[in-house]
Amino acid sequence: MTVEYRRLRVALLGAGSVGSQVAALLLRHGDELADRAGAALDLAGIAVRDLDAPREADLPKDLFTTDAETLIVGSDIVIELMGGIEPARSHLLQAINSGADVVTANKALLATHGAEIFEAADQVGAQVYYEAAAAGAIPIIRPLRDSLAGDRVRRIMGIVNGTTNYILDRMDTEGAGFAEVLADAQRLGYAEADPTADVEGYDAAQKAAILASLAFHTTVPLDAVHREGITSIDKGIMDAARRAGYVIKLLAVCERLVDPDTEAESISVRVYPALVSRAHPLASVHGANNAVFVEAEAAGDLMFYGAGAGGVQTASAVLGDVVSAARRHIAGGVGVGESTRAGLAVAPVGRVVTRYQITLEVEDRPGVLAKVAGILSEGRVSIATVEQTVSGEDAATALLVIGTHKALEQDLSETVDRIAASGVVERVVSVLRVEGE
Numbered sequence: 001m002t003v004e005y006r007r008l009r010v011a012l013l014g015a016g017s018v019g020s021q022v023a024a025l026l027l028r029h030g031d032e033l034a035d036r037a038g039a040a041l042d043l044a045g046i047a048v049r050d051l052d053a054p055r056e057a058d059l060p061k062d063l064f065t066t067d068a069e070t071l072i073v074g075s076d077i078v079i080e081l082m083g084g085i086e087p088a089r090s091h092l093l094q095a096i097n098s099g100a101d102v103v104t105a106n107k108a109l110l111a112t113h114g115a116e117i118f119e120a121a122d123q124v125g126a127q128v129y130y131e132a133a134a135a136g137a138i139p140i141i142r143p144l145r146d147s148l149a150g151d152r153v154r155r156i157m158g159i160v161n162g163t164t165n166y167i168l169d170r171m172d173t174e175g176a177g178f179a180e181v182l183a184d185a186q187r188l189g190y191a192e193a194d195p196t197a198d199v200e201g202y203d204a205a206q207k208a209a210i211l212a213s214l215a216f217h218t219t220v221p222l223d224a225v226h227r228e229g230i231t232s233i234d235k236g237i238m239d240a241a242r243r244a245g246y247v248i249k250l251l252a253v254c255e256r257l258v259d260p261d262t263e264a265e266s267i268s269v270r271v272y273p274a275l276v277s278r279a280h281p282l283a284s285v286h287g288a289n290n291a292v293f294v295e296a297e298a299a300g301d302l303m304f305y306g307a308g309a310g311g312v313q314t315a316s317a318v319l320g321d322v323v324s325a326a327r328r329h330i331a332g333g334v335g336v337g338e339s340t341r342a343g344l345a346v347a348p349v350g351r352v353v354t355r356y357q358i359t360l361e362v363e364d365r366p367g368v369l370a371k372v373a374g375i376l377s378e379g380r381v382s383i384a385t386v387e388q389t390v391s392g393e394d395a396a397t398a399l400l401v402i403g404t405h406k407a408l409e410q411d412l413s414e415t416v417d418r419i420a421a422s423g424v425v426e427r428v429v430s431v432l433r434v435e436g437e
Contacts, residue, residue: 379415
């Protein structure tokens with residue numbers, strides 16, 4: 001029996017790694033997708049900057065155009081996979097204002113202009129879908145936005161950048177150096193020629209802003225996200241973490257905070273390399289994979305794991321959004337707006353309370369440890385563990401690795417500054433937070 005479907009026009013903006021796979025899958029599995037969506041999905045065209053650029057999939061030439069604005073007009077669903085801010089922002093706003101639902105994987109755009117885009121969609125009753133924007137193929141947007149909407153999320157810890165996880169994982173398991181593994185990551189295509197967005201935490205910070213906005217129903221500006229990268233992590237720091245029973249991961253941490261005096265709530269959103277116990281589920285995330293660990297009041301602990309990048313993997317999440325958009329068109333009615341009414345303040349990183357591992361290069365002489373311990377005590381930072389190593393019999397310096405009990409970040413930071421200026425410390429090698437305990 002042949003089923004006649006209503007036909008929906010789909011415009012695709014961008015034909016890079018993800019866009020090419022989305023187009024190929026739409027053309028190859030159109031009948032299947034129509035059965036799931038309740039509507040035939042006609043790929044009306046693909047807007048690109050360069051008609052002759054090489055593509056990862058063999059696509060019909062007559063689908064390509066450089067005229068994105070004309071393609072958008074009259075389309076029911078617009079998929080934006082161009083990346084960057086402009087012209088992606090302008091094209092999405094045009095699509096929304098012309099009555100289309102939009103699907104995007106553009107984390108940078110949503111992290112910087114998400115409020116504007118969601119407001120535009122609310123004004124006309126359109127819907128914005130962005131499952132692929134935070135963790136590639138991992139389904140995390142819908143669980144946060146819909147499944148956990150009736151719960152209270154306490155905390156999210158996410159490995160949301162595959163490049164840095166690949167680098168840190170190899171440094172941990174093989175004892176390799178940062179520069180060596182980064183070069184391998186670039187050769188394998190995990191890292192760009194300019195890896196700054198990944199290794200300095202910018203990519204993860206954009207995703208953290210998106211996840212926190214969903215989890216805490218609050219608009220989180222990108223500049224409110226505390227960000228640190230992994231370029232200071234070396235073999236010595238890795239070895240110290242391993243001896244203490246930890247693995248180092250670049251984490252996006254989104255956390256609900258409660259002031260102990262006023263009971264007022266705020267949120268903390270931060271990205272930095274952190275120590276994770278080897279018994280924690282996130283410690284077992286290897287290679288370029290991603291994982292998001294959610295702690296909710298009623299649902300308990302939840303973990304979402306899988307490929308965080310890759311053309312065909314991300315295309316899977318994009319097409320899931322396309323099917324959802326098609327179903328909405330068939331059902332009719334206005335789109336469901338984003339819930340950002342909680343309006344919680346984003347606290348500075350200084351308000352965070354956690355444990356720390358401080359690695360110091362110090363003079364190898366009596367009294368140094370006592371001096372450092374005294375400064376920590378004065379700064380309200382309590383010592384839990386101490387490890388001292390000397391590189392050789394004639395070495396004039398030693399490495400002092402100090403594990404702390406929980407302390408306020410502001411107190412810890414000020415205390416480390418005093419230790420650095422104490423005269424007995426050659427340098428502060430690293431200060432790493434302990435997360436997940």
